[in-house]
Amino acid sequence: MITILRDLVQSFLTFLERVGLLVRFALRLFAILPSGLLRVRPIIEQVYNTGAMSLVIIMTCGLFVGMVLGLQGYDLLTRFGSEEYLGTATAISLLRELGPVVTALLFAGRAGTALAAELGLMRATDQIAAMEIMAVDPMRRVVLPRFLGGVIAMPLLVSIFIVVALFGAQLVGVEFFGVDSGSYWSQMRSAVELSDIREGLVKGLVFGVACSLIAVYEGYNAMPTAEGVGRATTRTVVISAVVTLILDYILTALML
Amino acid sequence: MSGPARSVANKRPNDQLVNNQSGPAAASAPAVQSPSIAVLRDVHFDVDSGKTVFSALDIEIRRGAITAIMGPSGTGKTTLLKLITGQVCADRGQVVVDGLDVAKLNRKQIFALRRRMGMLFQNGALLTDLDVFENVAFPLREHTRLPERLIRTIVLMKLHAVGLRGAADLYPQQLSGGMGRRVALARAIVMDPEILIYDEPFAGLDPISMGVVLRLIRSLNDALGITSIVVTHDVREISQIADMSFIIAEGKVVASGTTAELRDHPSPIVHQFVDGLADGPVPFHYPAAEYHEQLLGGKVFA
Numbered sequence: 438m439i440t441i442l443r444d445l446v447q448s449f450l451t452f453l454e455r456v457g458l459l460v461r462f463a464l465r466l467f468a469i470l471p472s473g474l475l476r477v478r479p480i481i482e483q484v485y486n487t488g489a490m491s492l493v494i495i496m497t498c499g500l501f502v503g504m505v506l507g508l509q510g511y512d513l514l515t516r517f518g519s520e521e522y523l524g525t526a527t528a529i530s531l532l533r534e535l536g537p538v539v540t541a542l543l544f545a546g547r548a549g550t551a552l553a554a555e556l557g558l559m560r561a562t563d564q565i566a567a568m569e570i571m572a573v574d575p576m577r578r579v580v581l582p583r584f585l586g587g588v589i590a591m592p593l594l595v596s597i598f599i600v601v602a603l604f605g606a607q608l609v610g611v612e613f614f615g616v617d618s619g620s621y622w623s624q625m626r627s628a629v630e631l632s633d634i635r636e637g638l639v640k641g642l643v644f645g646v647a648c649s650l651i652a653v654y655e656g657y658n659a660m661p662t663a664e665g666v667g668r669a670t671t672r673t674v675v676i677s678a679v680v681t682l683i684l685d686y687i688l689t690a691l692m693l
Numbered sequence: 694m695s696g697p698a699r700s701v702a703n704k705r706p707n708d709q710l711v712n713n714q715s716g717p718a719a720a721s722a723p724a725v726q727s728p729s730i731a732v733l734r735d736v737h738f739d740v741d742s743g744k745t746v747f748s749a750l751d752i753e754i755r756r757g758a759i760t761a762i763m764g765p766s767g768t769g770k771t772t773l774l775k776l777i778t779g780q781v782c783a784d785r786g787q788v789v790v791d792g793l794d795v796a797k798l799n800r801k802q803i804f805a806l807r808r809r810m811g812m813l814f815q816n817g818a819l820l821t822d823l824d825v826f827e828n829v830a831f832p833l834r835e836h837t838r839l840p841e842r843l844i845r846t847i848v849l850m851k852l853h854a855v856g857l858r859g860a861a862d863l864y865p866q867q868l869s870g871g872m873g874r875r876v877a878l879a880r881a882i883v884m885d886p887e888i889l890i891y892d893e894p895f896a897g898l899d900p901i902s903m904g905v906v907l908r909l910i911r912s913l914n915d916a917l918g919i920t921s922i923v924v925t926h927d928v929r930e931i932s933q934i935a936d937m938s939f940i941i942a943e944g945k946v947v948a949s950g951t952t953a954e955l956r957d958h959p960s961p962i963v964h965q966f967v968d969g970l971a972d973g974p975v976p977f978h979y980p981a982a983e984y985h986e987q988l989l990g991g992k993v994f995a
Binding site: 559562563564569571572573574 | 778780805807808810814815818819820821831832835836
């Protein structure tokens with residue numbers, strides 16, 4: 438019993454230590470943020486790497502998530518004879534919840550792991566140490582552009598995901614089941630408010646900060662071994678997913 | 694400790710070697726020219742696991758010379774370089790580089806000191822997302838505001854010096870081990886450093902590449918008038934070019950001197966290392982239980 442308690446206390450202390458290190462890392466990143474913003478080119482490159490390179494998976498998943506929403510929504514709404522609300526239902530669920538959350542989970546799996554693995558390998562192959570020796574701050578030169586690239590890319594990816602998903606729902610609802618196209622779009626336009634769009638974008642931005650921060654932190658602090666890089670990428674996905682869902686609840690509660 | 698090593702160890706701390714380090718400019722200002730560019734005095738260093746790497750390590754590196762740091766694997770040769778470059782701090786003792794006590798420098802001053810150093814990593818540590826030209830140009834772009842044409846000229850000159858001007862457009866993945874090491878060397882000298890540090894420069898190289906790197910170390914040292922510190926355990930190769938050598942074992946310097954002095958050194962550990970003997974004071978076998986007991990007892994681990 439005492440051993441279990443001791444282990445629990447030890448795990449809790451380790452957890453606190455990790456959170457403390459992450460917060461310190463984040464504070465250091467935010468402290469160099471103003472000077473990092475002056476170097477636009479590396480940030481654009483990273484927006485391309487994390488954003489543009491994730492487009493295929495985001496759009497494919499967006500299309501199928503939208504199609505599933507179309508199917509499920511149509512089935513549910515026909516029970517109440519209100520299938521013309523299909524556009525409204527899919528738009529609100531995508532804008533407020535599914536768009537930002539699914540995009541964040543996909544982002545963590547595609548771009549987050551890539552960021553963590555890249556930084557971990559840079560650590561393992563002494564590239565980060567070489568920068569330190571060349572009197573170049575790797576946080577400023579390597580970590581910050583990648584973090585900012587992820588933060589900028591996420592809301593854009595969320596927007597693209599939602600647009601493609603709406604198209605997917607329309608494909609199933611209107612083209613396949615014959616819901617009236619005018620009703621689909623007009624009901625959506627009249628019911629969706631600016632606050633719904635804002636909620637989706639705010640969530641996208643917050644998830645972007647969280648997922649990018651976790652990815653660069655885990656990669657930068659990875660053990661310089663093959664196993665260490667593997668662990669860093671796994672932790673990136675797991676922690677990002679959990680943090681995304683926790684943040685989603687908090688943000689939803691705050692913005693409702 | 695015996696011979697030349699003792700003479701180094703017994704040196705009294707010379708406070709005149711340490712400059713007054715006030716303000717961030719201290720690290721970039723040239724120190725009073727001392728015959729020694731780096732001095733480690735009574736350095737103690739333990740790793741996080743509690744293992745002692747250095748206990749009372751004393752080394753003095755002469756300005757303008759090629760100094761070899763040798764020793765069996767795991768004796769802390771790379772840690773020694775990390776102490777000199779300020780990547781880690783000694784638990785006790787003093788590390789003075791060009792008159793500056795490394796432990797007392799803040800991050801900005803450490804970076805200013807490092808700008809006067811170049812380091813060749815064991816695996817080259819080239820930035821894999823940049824081509825050869827950009828790798829060599831990297832320190833210039835980060836630290837200077839030179840016009841593009843001048844950067845191009847400097848980079849091509851440095852690449853020419855290592856014989857790889859024609860490989861400027863290649864990426865690190867397209868280079869052989871020896872070529873990668875030479876590109877890293879070009880990058881290390883691009884800022885015209887005062888100290889050039891080599892971490893195992895011959896490891897994994899074929900004889901031709903090894904000869905090329907060996908000649909480059911000597912010629913760069915003489916042509917640029919720099920100080921070279923070479924960490925290696927390739928005794929035969931480094932003895933051709935080193936002006937001074939230190940052998941580290943069991944956390945301290947066990948011998949130091951010229952190649953000839955080391956060859957005639959009475960210490961058994963030096964004899965074992967220089968002659969490449971499998972067994973001796975440095976045991977071939979990692980500490981373990983009695984061989985026959987372990988085999989017959991059915992116990993897998995001691």
